[in-house]
Amino acid sequence: MTIAFPRPDEAVLARRNEIIGGLARLVASEALIISEDERRAFETDGLTAYRQMPLAVVLPSTTQEVSAVMKFCHEQGVKVVPRGAGTSLCGGAIPQPDAIVLGVAKMNRVLDIDFEGRTARVQAGITNLGISQAVAHEGFFYAPDPSSQLACTIAGNIAMNSGGAHCLKYGVTTNNLLGVTMVMLDGAVVKVGGEHLDSPGYDLLGLICGSEGQLGVVTEAVVRILRAAEGARPALLGFEKAEDAGACVAAIIGAGIIPVALEYMDKPAIQICEAFAHAGYPLDVEAMLIVEVEGSDQEIEDMLRRIVAIAEPFKPKTMKVSQSEAESAAIWKGRKSAFGATGRVADYICMDGTIPTGQLPYVLKRIDEIAKSYGLGVANVFHAGDGNLHPLVMFNTNVPGEMEKAEKAGEDILRLCVEVGGCLTGEHGVGIEKRDLMTCQFNEVDLAQQMRVRGVFDPRWLLNPAKVFPLEGRLAA
């Protein structure tokens, strides 16, 4: 437990009843959660080691309600922690005692689908998968697919600029977002973007995406929807050495092939996921790639033939192309449940740094050494095409001191990612988890520029204030 929270504002805590009374006048009674029992469901997110009880939780049903609550909090100087489904792995939605949680999960309707124009307008509390399900009957889907897509909301995806396994081809949230309706801290409702491409002035949409709930609360979004490929098929390639798998990735890309997904798993990850999903993963290899290609049967076969030929010189121990829908589903079930499956065998923390892919063998070796130096195990799953790593550092919560060790190991791994030319987080966000490491990646001037931009939207640091920027040295506008 090494991450600090700011000292709560005593004056706000003392006014709790008054604040709750004010909120009660703004929203329906079922939208306001004040009892300790019910608030407990909101005290953490995907970073469950950290918990803070919020002052109250508000779950509005309309943009107008969000606006009224924001205006009230602004006037009262009450901090606001926006929340989608609470699946953040970096503690992006963890509250604080002097803040209210403003959750958008009740606002989960599809507002309009335009198949011809290839856009969907949705309320921001809809789940990521909910969008794809709403357009599936016409063969369309929403492309970014974080592992938590069953639960996570588009609001959270926008806040974190979430990615997924298929972003090598389709991009991340910011590449698939066309517009938002956002409530500013003072309650003003602004519309940015729309059903068209690109912005007339500054790219505010690009700034809002990935801003981790610090600039406003997004209540509606317009996203691009895409027609799904005719088919998709993954292949498994198993290698005796991590270096061979890494070199094979480079060779595939070098040959001009961008598979729709290119995932890497190391031996511990393969074993954990296979035991959970029975996907037919090879258990005798050091590294495995899941390579997925899309198109008609004929196109898929042509592409897989090319990939197999490219892989040959790296002497894969196994090469297995999925033969059925069921096999494909099992292969992806294994990969997408990597976090959950690891959670069944150990406690873990999941890192999310990105590295230049050329550094892969070196970084994997160092990650292993770092984990060993703390006496911990590590399983690696990651998006190989883009260098976004997910080392899962495993520990046992019941052993005193192990979690702190795991956190230290994680920190060392992220420093390593930055050292080799990468970054702290590829798709999970900074949240509280990586907040204090921001100074490894950015110098004071870089951070000050970001904070001044933040200050344009929230000069008093009321919106999700404990996140992203180190607690020391904060600047307003």
Added chain:
Amino acid sequence: MTTHLPRDEQDASTIVRDASEKGILLNLSGQNTKAEMGRPNQTDASISSSGLTGITLYEPAEMVISARSGTPVSEVIRTLAEKGQELPFEPMDYRPLLGTRAEPTIGAVAAMNISGPRRIAAGAARDSLIGVRFVNGRGEVVKSGGRVMKNVTGLDLVKLMAGSWGTLGFLTEVTFKVLPKQERMATLVLRGLKDDRAVEALSQALGSPYDVTGAAHIPARDRQGASTLIRLEGFSVSVDYRLGELRRLLKRFGGSTDILEGRGAEAVWQSLRDATVLTDGADRAIWRVSTPPTKGPEFTKRIAQSLDAQWFYDWGGGLIWISTPVDGDAGASALREATQTLGGHATLVRAPAEIRSAVDVFEPQSERLMTLTRGIKASFDPAGILNPGRMYAGV
């Protein structure tokens, strides 16, 4: 007027810091090929990136390239081509429209978010731009993003820099992710369609599973019939297959179809990219409109009621290039009425300076968005010395 030619980033920082202390207004430029774009503004001195050249990093296997901001776009494209790669967003070359000759720089591609026909499939310049280094209006060297393609660390200032037209900072280095150049390109052409039918056909193609990377429509004019163009790229086997499927899918639109390949096809997409499809004279004003694609035909129908306009569509109908006479407001009020009603935004790309001073070059924004815009400007450039007024008055 003094033109500063910084030799390196530190030099640029000194120049801008000095200017900010003295309140010297700076015009930011590369090779001046687009100097006649944007709102005309009054500045005291110039700072050019033309001395900041060279590719600083290129890793084909990682699909990433970095270059100093003054590096010619042609050098970047050539370097990528040697390894069979390209800039995915197909940046437009403004020189034919603007009648300029020097070498456009890669910094401007980032600063003006310059994209081409492939924007609908591969994103805009802003989607490929993954890292920037720049000098802000305080003379500080700032970095954002980096050289890896997935990065959500901190606020995404890269996006703010893309399309800020030099009003927030003087770019010194930019990093783009790149893609392999496809083995083959072929274009299916449908002849003789009216605008609304053409956009319907393009929507159908873009809503198909066949990975369309270009979707344009050139209406009939003079003795030339209308052509609707659908571009496919990829491995040859796959292009053949998808051409066949698309032909079948679009059969109901009738008319004759043919397939363009090779140099002829490349020339057509270049003329669409650079808007040289508009051929009605160098003395006409040119607008670039982004609107919901299915609204494209209605947009042109509206403006044709009051304007002598010529146009063509890209991005499946969502991008409309329009030429208008340079009388009065060059069509600004008619176009802006249409964007207000149908959604989207219109930019005046080419017009005499008097017109660009008199009408809004960029789409006017709501007062609240302008407040944010001014706030952001001040957070980068408190003294307001960088390209002041190039986009909006007071910004």
